[in-house]
Amino acid sequence: MQIKNFMIDQNLKELTEHRTVVLPVACYETTINQNINGYIPLHWHDEIQFVLVIKGEAIFQINEDKLVVPQGNGVFINSGCLHMAEEKNKSGCVYICLNVSPHFVLSQELYTTYVIPYIQATNLPYLFIDADKPWGKNILDAIVKINQWIQQKSPCFEIDITMHLALIWKNLIINGFQLEYDQMEMVKSHRMKQMLSWIYLHYAEKITLDDIARAGQLSRSECCRYFKRMLKITPLNYVMDYRIQKSLVLLQQAESNVTEVAYKVGFNSTSYFIERFRKEMNMTPLAYKKSKTDNC
Structure with a gap:
């Protein structure tokens, strides 16, 4: 279900509980211009977010950067990053939004090695997900499937979701990022908040x-x-x-x-x-x- 009026606390942290199933996962379609502001206002959350634009074009601002995401493509927004979104050229933009607790992406045994370094990196606030790249198509296809499973609630769909979250994360990290941890960037983000x-x-x-x-x-x-x-x-x-x-x-x-x-x-x-x-x-x-x- 789309959130049309974002509730945030005194730190601009979104108060919505991102959980549409028994898992710490939420997946829903959002029509940007149906938000009470006509756009998605500035906010942040602990969950990582994957977005697939299914109609029109969106302009995302993540921290200080702006990114245009055309139909059929997507974006990964890292945990704790300030972001907002608006449609481009009144395109009637609609996107699928997948929010996931970082602790749920992989098993606890793998979390320290394969998740923490990425959500703490200061040079990875977001990543454009290109549908023309094999890794990008894999992620976007998995988002569609997860959205369908949550809507249909087919037998054992929770297991299917967990399997595809691992697939999404693997395709995200196979790009071989040179991760950076800039203390000053962390301080700047904290002061802005x-x-x-x-x-x-x-x-x-x-x-x-x-x-x-x-x-x-x-x-x-x-x-x-x-x-x-x-x-x-x-x-x-x-x-x-x-x-x-x-x-x-x-x-x-x-x-x-x-x-x-x-x-x-x-x-x-x-x-x-x-x-x-x-x-x-x-x-x-x-x-x-x-x-x-x-x-x-």
């Missing part, structure tokens, strides 16, 4: 650049560099965009009004909220509220 976490907790309050920088134990200039490098946006513009995201849920509540919502998400001016909302959503908050009410 600290700043995003602070914004998540305090978005409804008055926020200054100094506040955000302090949360990441950085100077103002370093804070700005982190955001521009990772998210291609200034810290305060990110705050504004995040407030707009939070307003979408509130505007869909029948008893809400635009002014109340503006103040609840941290704007101290209704007119400025309307201006920022129109810029982000290409409509006014009232028009958005009416469109969602009419669709109920």
Whole structure:
């Protein structure tokens, strides 16, 4: 089942329990534009993720990189990596998403040797899965089969899933990566999550650049560099965009009004909220509220 409104904690960690069967595995189809934001917002999770685009094209941002994934291809997103997704050129993008606990990929005896080095490597936040490469096709075919087994629940399908997860992982690591472990990259990722976490907790309050920088134990200039490098946006513009995201849920509540919502998400001016909302959503908050009410 598609998740249309991502629930995340104060660290931007997704709260969804990725488990659609008795195994620590979740597999479902996602239509990007059906998410409440119109895209998949920034988040992370402990699970590793495999994606197969079955319609249209997707643009994934993983940490600071952007990656276009055309129909028929996929992407591996490593454990703990910040990521978000949007459809490209209004293509109506749909993808199969497979989330798996790293501890379940292989047996415990093999986990230390064949899994930990890859999920801890700082030079493997993601990997494009090319359908034209034999290893890539093997992974993508296995994702399709796992999705079918979860839907159909055929006899012993849990065993089939575990066998194909091992196949997926083997095809991922046979590429012969030269794994790297950069302590500074780990620190940067941690500080970025600290700043995003602070914004998540305090978005409804008055926020200054100094506040955000302090949360990441950085100077103002370093804070700005982190955001521009990772998210291609200034810290305060990110705050504004995040407030707009939070307003979408509130505007869909029948008893809400635009002014109340503006103040609840941290704007101290209704007119400025309307201006920022129109810029982000290409409509006014009232028009958005009416469109969602009419669709109920």
